[in-house]
Each structure stands twice: as C-alpha cells, then as structure tokens.
Amino acid sequence: MTSLNTVSTVFGGTAPHGLKELYGVGFSDGGVAPASGPINLRDFDGKSPPLFPFTQHTFTSAGQAGRTGPTLADCTGTYDVPWDTDTNFFNVSQGIQEWTVPGTATYRIGAKGAQGGGGIGGKGAYIQGNFSLTKGVIVKILVGQQPDTYTTNNSPGGGGTFVTVSPHDTNSAILVVAGGGGGSSDNNYGDGTGGHGTTGTTGGYSNGVSTTTGGPVASAGTPGSNGLAGSGEPNITVQSGAGFSGDTTNNLYYGNPSYLNNFAHILKAKAYVNGGTGGVMNLRGPDAYSPDPYWRGEGGFGGGGGSGSTGNYGPMGGGGGYSGGASGYNASHGGGGGSYNNGSNKVETAGSSSESSYGNGYVTITLL
DSSP states (O other): OOOOTTOOOEEOSSOOGGGGGGTTOBOTTSOBOOSSSOEEGGGGTTOOOOSSOOSEEEEOOTTOOSSSOOOHHHHHHHOOOTTTTOTTTEEEETTEEEEEOOSSEEEEEEEEOOOOSSTBOOOOOEEEEEEEEOTTOEEEEEOOOOOSOOBTTBBOOOOOEEEEOTTSSSGGGEEEEEOOOOOBOOSTTSOSBOOOOOSSSSOOOOOOOOOOTTSSOOOOOBOOOTTOOOBOOTTOSBOOOOOSSOOOOOOOSSSOGGGGGGOEEEEOOOOGGGTOOOOEEEOSOTTOOOOOTTTEEEOOTTTOOOBOOOSSSOEEOOOOSSSOOOOEESSSBOOOOOOEEOOEEEEEEOOOTTOSOOSSOEEEEEEO
C-alpha cells in the first residue's frame, strides 16, 4: 500500500469499499487503523505500513557451533517467518545476520552470550534494553557460539553476542553486547566451572596459577577493557577472548625459537569489527591441521579464545565480548567476556552456574 500523503478526508460510517483494506492495518510510524467503522485518514497523513508483519523473533546460531557463523541457508532453513527469504529484509554476511527494521517503533532487544567449552563451561551474560529504531535501518546481529572442539583439560572460550546499527564500529553504534563464557577444565586447579560472562564492560579474570612443573612459569592472563581483547600470558598455548574492537594476540608455549615449528595454524580470535571469528590454537606442526581435539581448540564465533593442550596442564580460553575475558593456564577456567548496553529499561544478568540454560547464544527482538 502506498503512503497516504495527499489524503485528508474524514470518512464517516463505514469506509468505502476501496478503503476497507485499511481496516486493522498498523502504521508503523503513526497509529493503527480501526478494525471497522469510520476511518479518519488525517490520522495517517504521510504514514506508511510496516515493511513486513512483525511482533517478535529470536535469532539463533541456526544449529552452528565453532569459530564461524551460520550461512543464509542455515538461517532460512531454521527460521519460520515470512520475511527471512527476502534479502531486502534479512541477509547473512560472513556469519553476521542483517535484519531490516520493519517500522519505526520501540523494540526490546535481549541478547545472551555463548557458553564456554569444557565440562562446565562458563555461561554467557544476558543483556537487555529498549531502543527506538527507525524503519529501514539495518541491524547487524552476531550470535555467539560455543567452541567446536575441546577436551576436559583443553577448552576454548565461548563467543560474545553483538547487536549494532550503522556505522557498526563505534560504541554509539552498539545496541547490546553480551559476554561469552570462558572455557573450563576438570583438573587439580579448581572446581572445573568456567568463568561467566560479566555485566561490566571489562572481561573477567581466569584462575590460572604459577608453576614450574613441566614447563615455564605460567600465570593468569589479564582481562580486556575498553573494547579490547584480554592480554594472554606470554609463552602459553591459549588465547584470551577478543573484544568489540581488539583482536587477540597469538601466544606460543615456550619462548625458545626452536619450538616454533611445532605450533602451526595459530589464528587470532577476531574482534567484532573484524568479523568476530573464534581463535585457533593447533599444536601438531606446520604442515597439517590436526583434527585431534587433544591438540586443537577453536574458540566460539564471537571472539572466543582458542586453546591447545601440551600435556596434562589445562589451557582455558577466554570468552569473547565487548572486552575479552582472560585466558588461563594450569587453571580450572578462563575468564568470561564483558558486556555493553546502550538501551533504556536495562536488564543485565551475569552468567551463573545455577542457570538451566546452556549452549549457543541468542538475540530476541520484540516490538513494544
């Protein structure tokens, strides 16, 4: 239906036949037509209906896990909505979902970060706020994912969940970010529960300890702040989580150059503004990508830090988020990622061991 820019007549009684199609139509930028009876077209002067019907939708990872996000086919095969097959309204680019706001209104957006790897991976934070969004604006949604491969003593971090508007690379462009959980390990260095996503903007700490047994002195990494990645401990086979604007560094176990040929396929966990892919630590050598989970750990999509085992010591990746969580070595957990909220009527809940929910992140958008 076209905009009623030029109509200003008041129709009393029953609307003429040609205007009955207005009955019950919601005009996203100005009111709802009555279901019957008279229609005052002045109420809708210059207004237009929404691009598509919308009340609520939950965006998921579409069944994907690991360091890269879903494809458009993954999402359209998972969602059951009338607008997901029209790329003018919904698309996916390198795992990041792009949703067009159907009408100018207030929307509630709630986001959950992904759980970290391991037996009791840290839970993601939940961040919610209300936002006034304009019809036609493209909202980008990166749904955090759990790590793809891990063992009980080698566990990458979970991905953070990000929701932004143009230009998508500044703090003011953020709607919400929910930090992902850190990796966990069932070893002698703690209770095996991963560090949870935080409600603050900084990442969480790991509980790494110092040791000289079987290698160099190891200590916990430092969580990220101001949208940056955590700083991993030097010479260790694990990564802290990436942040909104900062990638991780590539850390190597042992500082001796003679060991470097044994550490191939080490890929940074990427910041949201750089695509958000999870990190990789793979320790089988430069010529082969090891499928063996004992030697390889990939962080979750959304900046989760990778980890790679070198023996009986637990390297735990940090969770991705607004700022990355710290990695941990000889630890029971890596730190969870930080969060961010530019909305009103905020609801912010850190991840918790008492949660019954687990797994990948999600984003729920509701028309208010």
